[in-house]
Each structure stands twice: as C-alpha cells, then as structure tokens.
Amino acid sequence: IRNAVRYVRSSSSRLDAFKACCQKEDVESKKICVLDVPTRWNSTYIMLDTALGLRKAFDRLQDDEDVKYTSYFDEEEEPVEEDGDEPDDFSVPLSQFRSRASRKRVGPPNKHDWGKAVVFTKFLKVFYEVTLR
Numbered sequence: 497i498r499n500a501v502r503y504v505r506s507s508s509s510r511l512d513a514f515k516a517c518c519q520k521e522d523v524e525s526k527k528i529c530v531l532d533v534p535t536r537w538n539s540t541y542i543m544l545d546t547a548l549g550l551r552k553a554f555d556r557l558q559d560d561e562d563v564k565y566t567s568y569f570d571e572e573e574e575p576v577e578e579d580g581d582e583p584d585d586f587s588v589p590l591s592q593f594r595s596r597a598s599r600k601r602v603g604p605p606n607k608h609d610w611g612k613a614v615v616f617t618k619f620l621k622v623f624y625e626v627t628l629r
Contacts, residue, residue, distance in 0.1 A: 497543075497544060497547050497603075497605045497609060497610075497613055498531070498532065498543065499568075499569065499601045499602055499603040499604075500547070500554055500557075500603050500604055500605050501529045501530070501531050501532075501543060501547055502531055503565060503568050503603075504529045504557075505529055505531050510564075511528075511529075513557065514529065514553060514554075514557060515528075517553040517554075517556040517557045517560065518550065518553040520556055521552040521553050521555075521556050523549070523550055523552055523553050527546045527549060527550070528546075529543075529546060529547065529550065530542055530543050530546050531543060532544075537620065537623070538620075538623075538624055538627065540620065541617060541620035541621065541623075541624045542624075544613045544616060544617045544620070545617050545621070547613065548610070548613055548614065548617060551610055554604070554605060557604075558604050565604065566604065568601065568603075569600070569601045569602070569603045569604055570600065570601075571600070571601060572599065572600055572601070573599055573600070573601050
C-alpha cells in the first residue's frame with residue numbers, strides 16, 4: 497500500500513489521474529493520499545486509514561490498465577541499507593553490498609494486503625486515539 501501511495505504522490509499528473517479515479521468511483525473522502533514517515537508509527541496509521549477510504553480508487557487505477565501504474569511495481573526499489581547506514585566492513589565493495597538490498601517494489605495492493613491493512617489499522621487506532629488525549 498505504501499508503494500501505491502508513493503506512486504500517486506510522486507507527480508502531479510499521477511495525483512490528477514488518481515483524483516479522476518476517485519471521481520469515477522464516487523469516493524466521498526475529502527482526504528487525499530498521505531505518505532507515511534517510516535520512523536513515525538502514527539503517520540503509518542494515518543496513511544493506511546486514508547488509503548483504506550480510497551481503496552476503490554486504487555483498485556480503479558489498477559483496473560483502468562494504467563500501464564505506468566502496473567509497470568511501476570516491476571521496477572526495482574532504490575537500493576537502501578536496511579538501517580540507513582553504510583556497511584562497517586569496508587573490505588566488501590559498496591556496489592556488492594547495495595545489490596543485496598535491491599528488490600522489486602511490492603504491489604500493487606491486492607485483497608490480502610487490504611485485509612492486513614484493516615487489521616493493522618484497527619490495532620494502531622487504539623494507540624493513535626490515546627496519544628491524542
């Protein structure tokens with residue numbers, strides 16, 4: 497789901513295409529996709545909660561055979577070290593180290609992903625509401 501939101505948020509033309517899908521699906525959410533900050537759990541909750549309300553639009557984006565949308569998930573993610581740091585062992589070439597971290601993007605979200613998002617959002621909602629007090 498994060499990758500689908502990242503796709504929509506990556507350019508104004510993609511965001512416009514997504515808004516068109518929202519209109520076609522009569523999605524009555526006044527919210528728009530919000531990309532989370534991986535180190536802030538509450539932003540993950542907000543992203544998932546918003547995306548769940550926009551699920552029909554995401555499904556429509558995929559069903560409209562938007563080649564750019566589906567091919568986006570065939571690309572490799574930017575190679576990033578898992579903890580964000582460079583390797584400590586400098587005897588290994590950096591290019592070899594980074595190639596281990598590269599992988600294809602996950603997505604587009606399927607029925608199973610949306611189901612997990614519902615469960616995860618219910619779990620995080622409790623903590624989110626408590627922190628608002």
